[in-house]
Amino acid sequence: MLEKALNGNKYYWWWISLLLVCIGVGAYNYALQFQHGLQLTNMSRDVSWGFYVAQLTYLVGVAASGVMLVLPYYLHDYKKFGNLVVFGEFMAIGAIIMCLLFVVVDLGQPQRLMNVVLHPTPNSVLFWDMIVLNGYMFLNIIVGWASLEAQKKGVPYAQWVKILAIVSVPFAFSIHTVTAFLYAGIPARHFWLTAIMAARFLASAFCAGPAIMLLLLFIVEKVAKFEIGDYAVKMLARIITYAMIFNVFFFGLELFTAFYSQIPGHMHSIVYLFAGLEDPTTGQHLGVMVPYFWAAAFMALLSLALLIPSATRNCKPVLIFALIILVAATWIDKGMGLVVAGFIPNMFEGVTEYMPSSTELFISLGIYAIGALVVTVLWKIAVTVKKAAA
Amino acid sequence: MKTTRRDFLKVAGVTALGMAAGAGPALAYSKGAYLPHTEHMDTGHDHLAAKRWGMVIDTRAFHGEADYAPLIEACHKEHNVPTIPGTQDVKWLWTGGFHATFPHNHQEFLAERAHHAAYPLLCNHCDNPPCVRVCPTQATFKREDGIVMMDMHRCIGCRFCMAGCPYGSRSFNFQDPRPFIAEENLAYPTRMKGVVEKCTFCTERLAEGKMPACVEASEGKIVFGDLGDPDSEIRHILAENFTLRRKPDLGTSPSVFYII
Ligand code: SF4
Ligand code: SF4
Ligand code: SF4
Numbered sequence: 001m002l003e004k005a006l007n008g009n010k011y012y013w014w015w016i017s018l019l020l021v022c023i024g025v026g027a028y029n030y031a032l033q034f035q036h037g038l039q040l041t042n043m044s045r046d047v048s049w050g051f052y053v054a055q056l057t058y059l060v061g062v063a064a065s066g067v068m069l070v071l072p073y074y075l076h077d078y079k080k081f082g083n084l085v086v087f088g089e090f091m092a093i094g095a096i097i098m099c100l101l102f103v104v105v106d107l108g109q110p111q112r113l114m115n116v117v118l119h120p121t122p123n124s125v126l127f128w129d130m131i132v133l134n135g136y137m138f139l140n141i142i143v144g145w146a147s148l149e150a151q152k153k154g155v156p157y158a159q160w161v162k163i164l165a166i167v168s169v170p171f172a173f174s175i176h177t178v179t180a181f182l183y184a185g186i187p188a189r190h191f192w193l194t195a196i197m198a199a200r201f202l203a204s205a206f207c208a209g210p211a212i213m214l215l216l217l218f219i220v221e222k223v224a225k226f227e228i229g230d231y232a233v234k235m236l237a238r239i240i241t242y243a244m245i246f247n248v249f250f251f252g253l254e255l256f257t258a259f260y261s262q263i264p265g266h267m268h269s270i271v272y273l274f275a276g277l278e279d280p281t282t283g284q285h286l287g288v289m290v291p292y293f294w295a296a297a298f299m300a301l302l303s304l305a306l307l308i309p310s311a312t313r314n315c316k317p318v319l320i321f322a323l324i325i326l327v328a329a330t331w332i333d334k335g336m337g338l339v340v341a342g343f344i345p346n347m348f349e350g351v352t353e354y355m356p357s358s359t360e361l362f363i364s365l366g367i368y369a370i371g372a373l374v375v376t377v378l379w380k381i382a383v384t385v386k387k388a389a390a
Numbered sequence: 391m392k393t394t395r396r397d398f399l400k401v402a403g404v405t406a407l408g409m410a411a412g413a414g415p416a417l418a419y420s421k422g423a424y425l426p427h428t429e430h431m432d433t434g435h436d437h438l439a440a441k442r443w444g445m446v447i448d449t450r451a452f453h454g455e456a457d458y459a460p461l462i463e464a465c466h467k468e469h470n471v472p473t474i475p476g477t478q479d480v481k482w483l484w485t486g487g488f489h490a491t492f493p494h495n496h497q498e499f500l501a502e503r504a505h506h507a508a509y510p511l512l513c514n515h516c517d518n519p520p521c522v523r524v525c526p527t528q529a530t531f532k533r534e535d536g537i538v539m540m541d542m543h544r545c546i547g548c549r550f551c552m553a554g555c556p557y558g559s560r561s562f563n564f565q566d567p568r569p570f571i572a573e574e575n576l577a578y579p580t581r582m583k584g585v586v587e588k589c590t591f592c593t594e595r596l597a598e599g600k601m602p603a604c605v606e607a608s609e610g611k612i613v614f615g616d617l618g619d620p621d622s623e624i625r626h627i628l629a630e631n632f633t634l635r636r637k638p639d640l641g642t643s644p645s646v647f648y649i650i
Contacts, residue, residue, distance in 0.1 A: 037583035038547075039565035044477035048552040048562060108547020108562065108584025115527040115546050126526035126550055187520050187640040188556030265494055280489060347558030348490035348511075352477055 001145075001152065004384040005377040011223065015376065019369045026366010029359050030105060038108055040359040046352035047343040051336070051360045052106040055367070056099050058208070058335035060179045061201060063095035063136065065209020067172035068239050070143075074165040080231050084217070086151075086382050089144035091213055092172075094375035096137040101367045125181045132174045139168040144378070152385045176201045183342065191269035191342045194257070200250045201334075207243035208330040210236050211323040216375070218320065224383045237319055241307040244326060248300055251333075269341040272351070277344065279351040286351045289337060296332035299325040437599035441618025442517065442536035443591055444645035445602075446627050447510060451611040455508040458485050464607040465589070470580045472570030480561040482589045483512045483604055491648075492636060504650050512604075513538065513559040513589040514636060514644030521551035521560065530586075536617070536645060537591045547584040556640050560588045617645060 008016075033040050043050040066088035072078035073085045104110050121127050143165045150157040180201040183192035214236050217228050258266040271277060274294065276287020306312045306322035313319055340354050356364075452458060465471065465483040472480050489496065491509040515538045522530050522538060529545040532538050552560045566583045574580065578594065581587055591614075592602035600606070605614045615624030633647040 037563070037565040039478055039583075041564075043564070045479060045481075045552075045561055046477065046558070048549040103548075106548070108549070108586075109545065109582075110547075112527075112544070112546045115529075115544055119527050119544070121526050121528050123523050124526040124550070125524065126548065130526075182550075186524070186554050187642065188637060189553065281487075342553070347493070347556060348486050349493045350490065 001148065001381050001385065002377075004381045007384070008380065012380070016373070019373045019376070022369035023366050023373070026363050026369065029362040030366065033105070033359055033363065034110070040357060042354055042357040042360065044352050044354070046346035046350070047340060047354040049106070049339050049343070050354055051356035051364060052102045054335045054339040055364055056102040056106075057179060057201075057339065058331055059095045059099045059102070059371075060133070060175050061205030061330075061334065062209045062212055063092040063099065064172045064176040064202070064205045065213065066092035066140065067169055068206055068210050068236075068243075070165055070172070071169055072235075074162055075169070078235075080229060080235060083227075083229055083386065084232055084236075086144050086148050086386075087217065087220075087379060088213060089140045089147075090378035090382060091209075091216070091375055092140045093137060093144065093378065094371040095209075096133055096140070096175075097374055098367050098371035099133060100137075101370065102364075105363050105367070125178060125185060129175075129178045129182060132171055132178050136168060136171040136175050139164055139171055143168060148382060148385055151389050154389060173202065176205050183338070188347065189342045190263075190265035191338075194254060196250055196253060200247065200254075203243050203246040203250055204330045204334055205243075207240045207247055208327055208334075210240050210243075211326050214240070215320065215323050215327070216379075220379060220383060224387075226383050226387065234314065237307070237313050240323070240326070241304075241313065244300070244304055244307065247330070248304060268345050272344050273337055273341050277351050281350055286353050288353050288355055289340065292332050293337055296329045296337070299329035300333075303329060438596045438601075440535050440616035442616065442645065443515065443596075444536070444615065444617035444624055444647065445591075445605070446613045446624055446631075446633065446647045446649060448611050448613075448631075448649045449504075449507060449509055450649060452508070452510075455485055458483075458508060458510050461510065461604040461607045461612075464603040467573065468575055468592075468595075468603045469578055469590075470567075470571050470575055471587075472567035473572065474565075474567070474570045478562075478564040480563065480567060480587065481511075482561075482587075483510060485509060486511050492634060494637070494639075495634070509648060510604075511557070511559070512646065513555075513591075514557055514642070514646045515591055517643035517645060518641060520554040520556065520640075520642060524550045524554040526550065533593075537593055539590060539593065540587060542579075542581055542585045542587065545585040547586065549586060551586055556637050556642060557644075560586050562586050 041050060041052075069081045069085045069088040073081040104113060107113060116127060116130055143161055146161045147157045147165075150161070177198040180198035183189070184194060184197035186192055214233065217233075220226050221228055255270065258270055268277065272287065273289050274297075276285055276290050278285050303322045303326040306318055307326070312322070344353070345351050462483050462485075466473075469482060471482050474480060485508040488500065488505055488507065488509065491511060515536055517536060519530075519532055519538050522532050525531075526548060527544050527546055529541045530538065530551050531541070547562065549562055552562060563581050563583045563585055568574075568580050571580060592600075592604075595602055601614055605612045613624050613627055616622045617624060617628075619625065627649075628647060631649045633649050635644045635647055638644070
């Protein structure tokens with residue numbers, strides 16, 4: 001079926017070329033980083049994880065969100081999603097490839113990557129993260145491909161496909177839960193040391209992931225004249241709305257616990273995000289994240305205001321706007337704030353700030369382009385097969 | 391490449407063996423296989439031995455930052471610790487104020503002296519070390535004598551241990567540290583870029599029957615000894631003095647004690 005990706009119009013090839021250029025930029029910057037080390041990043045002794053790990057965290061959620069289609073379709077036989085499931089599965093593949101790449105570019109000694117496999121360490125959450133991420137990726141490749149093959153031949157998918165699809169459901173939950181455990185099990189990082197971390201991760205994944213997917217599907221609808229189905233769109237929009245309500249609610253729980261208890265450690269990181277903190281040694285007031293975080297809070301609430309009433313939710317331009325600001329809000333929250341604020345204040349009550357360097361941004365651009373390329377090619381195949389089958 | 395393959399075969403072989411024997415002992419002492427995260431490394435030939443090494447620092451005997459300088463110099467010289475300006479630096483032994491050393495333990499109305507004093511900071515060689523728990527490659531491990539060690543050749547540089555250590559005791563080599571070493575001690579290895587490092591309680595000196603470099607340089611103001619032996623000097627000092635440990639509420643059980 002791969003040959004179907006080689007057939008496209010002018011715009012398709014322009015898009016592919018653009019992605020290849022971005023990948024080239026990323027690869028060049030990675031070569032530099034490989035040579036000179038992570039000194040080219042803005043990470044430091046105090047903020048030892050940065051943009052790369054934050055992107056991993058965000059994209060794990062995007063990958064997990066495929067389950068919002070798989071679950072109703074395979075488990076509850078919700079046929080309205082039949083046309084879309086494969087897109088969710090293929091998007092998950094792209095997202096996980098990006099996750100794995102973000103892990104690799106974050107390593108100080110990437111050539112020793114296999115040590116994680118050679119010296120399996122069940123007490124490390126990272127070990128389990130690797131297992132569930134790879135497992136989920138392979139399940140999605142197999143299930144997505146097999147069901148598409150079946151559709152091409154015009155036959156229903158085999159029973160084993162359904163079984164694997166259902167197996168992939170707990171995997172989807174676990175990739176996000178285990179990634180949350182990377183943070184939630186760490187003593188002394190009060191911002192992360194919270195039992196609701198995994199639930200927050202899932203809630204934000206189940207709104208942000210389907211939101212990204214719906215936006216991409218709208219593009220596909222336009223450029224490939226492919227019918228998503230009105231009913232499926234409405235259903236997805238409703239899922240996104242509920243997940244976002246939970247997401248905001250869960251964050252509110254964190255605020256209550258921190259500020260009503262008034263335990264300094266629990267408050268500091270949140271204060272840093274919304275107001276900045278003073279570094280006790282220099283007396284300087286630091287808060288580069290503050291404008292971003294207020295913007296995120298504002299966009300999150302506005303997206304809810306637009307998504308909850310069905311009148312605005314069912315109006316496509318408003319829906320698109322709401323989805324875009326929802327994605328932006330969750331990205332600032334998880335793709336940046338969560339990781340950085342965990343390290344601020346540092347272990348000595350000092351404040352070392354962090355903003356990604358150009359190297360980090362270019363490498364990340366390259367990885368996003370690789371993900372986009374994978375998704376473009378897979379979706380192109382899916383659209384072509386589906387159109388031919390229809 | 392060769393060694394990795396050998397390691398892999400060893401893992402495979404030992405795993406098979408372990409399964410054949412139906413259990414643990416074969417597994418428990420092979421280096422490659424999975425071992426629970428505590429007490430799995432034989433201290434072997436160490437000249438000075440202990441059940442659990444620990445340190446008591448009499449901060450009353452130090453008067454300000456300058457008093458710690460010779461200790462820091464002894465440690466950093468001995469272990470080829472580079473001096474790198476900026477926030478990507480490497481530290482094994484350094485100092486901090488009262489708040490930095492004992493966060494969330496803000497004694498109100500503390501004696502001026504204690505409040506303004508400098509306190510030495512180093513790895514606590516925790517009895518229940520989170521850095522060991524989170525390391526995905528067992529590059530960080532705890533020896534039978536309580537010393538938390540690192541295998542620089544196995545570390546993949548994921549920095550999970552830095553996120554996990556509640557004491558900021560670990561440093562990452564963001565770049566090749568060698569150009570930043572003023573005077574290289576050829577008797578101790580230098581590190582490469584991309585790996586994490588920290589204080590080792592001077593295992594290399596213990597092996598030769600010597601006390602840690604900072605202890606030696608402190609001229610008696612730091613006592614190093616066996617916390618596991620009720621009759622040891624260090625236990626007597628702990629029994630007679632009030633001491634603080636850093637962040638005791640986290641359950642890591644640090645082996646470094648501060649007399650205030
Ligand atoms: S102080 Fe930090 S690095 Fe040292 S043993 Fe404890 S957790 Fe590990
Ligand atoms: S950076 Fe090295 S020592 Fe630290 S957790 Fe990763 S592999 Fe282990
Ligand atoms: S015990 Fe050794 S390695 Fe640790 S701070 Fe002292 S001199 Fe340095």
